[in-house]
Amino acid sequence: MKVIQLIAGAVAAKGKSKGSGREYEYGQLHHLVPFMTWENENGRAVASGFCTPQKGDTKHQPVECTMDMLALAEKLPLPAFLELEMAPSEDDFTKLVCIGITVKQSIPVKYQDFQAMFNTVSKSDSVSSVKTDSRSVQV
Numbered sequence: 332m333k334v335i336q337l338i339a340g341a342v343a344a345k346g347k348s349k350g351s352g353r354e355y356e357y358g359q360l361h362h363l364v365p366f367m368t369w370e371n372e373n374g375r376a377v378a379s380g381f382c383t384p385q386k387g388d389t390k391h392q393p394v395e396c397t398m399d400m401l402a403l404a405e406k407l408p409l410p411a412f413l414e415l416e417m418a419p420s421e422d423d424f425t426k427l428v429c430i431g432i433t434v435k436q437s438i439p440v441k442y443q444d445f446q447a448m449f450n451t452v453s454k455s456d457s458v459s460s461v462k463t464d465s466r467s468v469q470v
Contacts, residue, residue: 358400408437
């Protein structure tokens with residue numbers, strides 16, 4: 332199964348715990364979720380914008396990845412819209428893990444990159460019709 336998500340960050344780690352000496356390895360892609368707006372008898376919160384899932388948030392969790400992400404995590408041009416190839420986890424068939432990634436569209440984070448992107452748009456084009464090269468990263 333393939334899905335496209337806006338991914339803000341990636342992290343992967345492999346090593347041995349200092350405290351217990353147990354080995355660990357994991358890979359995660361952090362997607363954006365909206366800040367929570369709420370109201371009850373004790374108060375209210377109004378929010379705008381997005382964040383990555385917080386610890387303890389049972390509704391939104393990072394996307395788990397295979398350890399192939401370890402080499403890939405620092406090479407991804409994030410934030411970006413990524414096409415994620417998902418498959419059942421080898422450890423738990425009720426969970427999906429990302430086994431492949433294709434970068435559909437990266438989002439410039441430096442002013443010069445934004446400027447270059449918008450200078451290529453003619454006055455009659457809308458921002459949503461900007462065409463840029465798609466880069467593909469295969470795991």
